[in-house]
Amino acid sequence: MTTPPTNGLNTAPQQPSTRLSVNQATIKYAGLGEALRVVRDTGVQSIGLWREPVAEVGLPEAARLVTDSGLRVSSLCRGGFFTAVEGPTRRASLDDNRRAIDETATLAAAGAPGSAAVLVLVAGGLPDGSTDLTGARARMRDAVAELEPEARATGVTLALEPLHPMYAADRAVLSTLGQALDIAEQFPAEAVGVVVDTFHIWWDPAVAEQIARAGASGRIASYQVCDWVTPLPADVLLARGMMGDGHIDFATLTRAVTAAGYTGDVEVEIFNQKIWDSDPAAVVERTVRAFAETVPL
Amino acid sequence: MTTPPTNGLNTAPQQPSTRLSVNQATIKYAGLGEALRVVRDTGVQSIGLWREPVAEVGLPEAARLVTDSGLRVSSLCRGGFFTAVEGPTRRASLDDNRRAIDETATLAAAGAPGSAAVLVLVAGGLPDGSTDLTGARARMRDAVAELEPEARATGVTLALEPLHPMYAADRAVLSTLGQALDIAEQFPAEAVGVVVDTFHIWWDPAVAEQIARAGASGRIASYQVCDWVTPLPADVLLARGMMGDGHIDFATLTRAVTAAGYTGDVEVEIFNQKIWDSDPAAVVERTVRAFAETVPL
Numbered sequence: 001m002t003t004p005p006t007n008g009l010n011t012a013p014q015q016p017s018t019r020l021s022v023n024q025a026t027i028k029y030a031g032l033g034e035a036l037r038v039v040r041d042t043g044v045q046s047i048g049l050w051r052e053p054v055a056e057v058g059l060p061e062a063a064r065l066v067t068d069s070g071l072r073v074s075s076l077c078r079g080g081f082f083t084a085v086e087g088p089t090r091r092a093s094l095d096d097n098r099r100a101i102d103e104t105a106t107l108a109a110a111g112a113p114g115s116a117a118v119l120v121l122v123a124g125g126l127p128d129g130s131t132d133l134t135g136a137r138a139r140m141r142d143a144v145a146e147l148e149p150e151a152r153a154t155g156v157t158l159a160l161e162p163l164h165p166m167y168a169a170d171r172a173v174l175s176t177l178g179q180a181l182d183i184a185e186q187f188p189a190e191a192v193g194v195v196v197d198t199f200h201i202w203w204d205p206a207v208a209e210q211i212a213r214a215g216a217s218g219r220i221a222s223y224q225v226c227d228w229v230t231p232l233p234a235d236v237l238l239a240r241g242m243m244g245d246g247h248i249d250f251a252t253l254t255r256a257v258t259a260a261g262y263t264g265d266v267e268v269e270i271f272n273q274k275i276w277d278s279d280p281a282a283v284v285e286r287t288v289r290a291f292a293e294t295v296p297l
Numbered sequence: 298m299t300t301p302p303t304n305g306l307n308t309a310p311q312q313p314s315t316r317l318s319v320n321q322a323t324i325k326y327a328g329l330g331e332a333l334r335v336v337r338d339t340g341v342q343s344i345g346l347w348r349e350p351v352a353e354v355g356l357p358e359a360a361r362l363v364t365d366s367g368l369r370v371s372s373l374c375r376g377g378f379f380t381a382v383e384g385p386t387r388r389a390s391l392d393d394n395r396r397a398i399d400e401t402a403t404l405a406a407a408g409a410p411g412s413a414a415v416l417v418l419v420a421g422g423l424p425d426g427s428t429d430l431t432g433a434r435a436r437m438r439d440a441v442a443e444l445e446p447e448a449r450a451t452g453v454t455l456a457l458e459p460l461h462p463m464y465a466a467d468r469a470v471l472s473t474l475g476q477a478l479d480i481a482e483q484f485p486a487e488a489v490g491v492v493v494d495t496f497h498i499w500w501d502p503a504v505a506e507q508i509a510r511a512g513a514s515g516r517i518a519s520y521q522v523c524d525w526v527t528p529l530p531a532d533v534l535l536a537r538g539m540m541g542d543g544h545i546d547f548a549t550l551t552r553a554v555t556a557a558g559y560t561g562d563v564e565v566e567i568f569n570q571k572i573w574d575s576d577p578a579a580v581v582e583r584t585v586r587a588f589a590e591t592v593p594l
Binding site: 078166170179197202205228 | 429460472499501543544
């Protein structure tokens with residue numbers, strides 16, 4: 001046996017794609033300050049934020065940290081969860097979404113030029129004990145209609161995220177890109193778009209035509225990537241894997257998104273206990289490498 | 298507090314729906330003979346069979362047991378798993394499907410009048426290490442094309458079963474009713490149909506129109522019911538629940554299937570460890586009650 005030559009290619013720091021954004025959920029246990037620092041120090045130029053770590057430091061301080069980081073903000077996760085029937089729970093949810101719209105505008109303004117004022121919306125599931133999927137879907141649509149004027153007035157895009165159908169009962173009654181576009185297209189494109197997340201939509205036989213449709217109507221507000229790994233873990237919320245570790249064809253999906261005209265940041269958003277338990281800086285470095293190997297931009 | 302009057306309604310034996318069929322997978326640990334006996338003794342008139350317990354006693358003996366039971370046979374599970382690339386594995390799979398077609402014809406002929414010569418097909422997942430979903434789907438379609446003449450010649454209907462998208466990577470690249478119909482409609486209706494299984498398709502925003510489409514083209518070869526329960530168990534293959542225990546609106550789906558013209562047996566097929574660990578006779582009795590309460594025929 002001979003020792004293979006080492007040219008350092010696998011360990012040398014890699015210049016990240018200028019369009020890569022690391023969603024903070026990928027390094028969930030880092031606070032906002034640490035997340036911004038780790039992402040920036042790796043040479044990544046953009047970050048996707050979550051409301052909880054923003055709330056931990058307060059919105060004004062969060063905006064200051066974002067500005068100081070020099071990073072773009074690619075989205076804020078997340079609003080939504082508005083399938084409740086009319087009553088105090090629904091009103092509280094809509095009020096919370098209004099606050100999320102304002103936070104999105106503030107954080108995008110605090111980010112570097114090219115930041116996107118995009119609020120990711122997860123629909124919410126069936127109310128407890130209900131089997132009325134059609135009704136829940138109608139109430140989701142009505143909530144978007146109620147929030148859309150405020151989003152438009154503040155320059156925020158509501159990004160409807162279809163979630164994988166395995167979450168339809170308990171998390172998101174919005175299940176396909178086509179269904180999301182059926183709603184989004186009822187409103188101005190600058191106010192209501194969709195999230196294209198590979199994990200949620202890769203299986204859809206209509207995915208190519210729906211990505212093209214989303215592009216044609218200017219609705220792709222966010223493109224997120226992570227992989228589908230099997231076997232699914234016991235908690236399917238944590239089923240996402242690093243690109244390349246699973247079954248998704250990122251090349252085909254990314255080319256479709258590009259052909260549809262999307263030129264914005266591409267977020268890596270991974271919910272995965274093993275990744276969360278790793279050092280955040282190492283995770284971001286691994287993300288940079290995996291992104292370069294799997295996502296053709 | 299007063300004691301509520303007891304009228305015995307909840308414990309009296311119930312006359313099962315004449316269209317109810319118990320799929321043998323619901324009482325997985327019963328052998329063929331026991332399954333036939335338990336189902337018949339409960340007054341159920343039809344059974345859905347699986348190849349493995351048939352093979353245990355051999356096809357001729359299985360056919361004799363079926364005839365002696367007086368039950369109808371509503372389907373045989375299952376063939377398929379034909380997404381492999383060309384080569385010995387694919388040839389072996391197709392040969393096995395040819396045997397399954399013959400078994401289906403034999404068992405349906407052995408069943409009581411009204412039996413259905415329906416072979417349920419599960420597509421199969423992505424080959425190991427492959428992310429070529431489009432290719433796997435094309436090979437599935439080609440396998441149906443190759444088997445269809447033999448099915449037609451033996452009077453068997455190949456029933457394409459779209460499985461829930463959470464199985465798309467490792468079990469079935471056929472994910473929606475619309476996708477199944479796109480394939481089935483390339484062939485004569487008597488030879489290739491689809492399975493409408495509530496568990497797999499309940500979440501689909503297009504489910505109503507696709508059920509109507511399936512009916513209009515005479516493609517509903519089987520209607521199967523069971524519930525979607527949350528949280529999903531660690532093994533998502535065993536996520537199915539008894540009707541009424543979960544989130545599915547059986548009334549709306551069943552009325553859609555009826556409006557589409559389906560008049561055949563309705564199978565209850567549940568993969569659930571707790572149900573499997575119960576006494577088969579008790580499971581069938583519970584199935585009869587749950588079916589009466591949730592499925593309007």
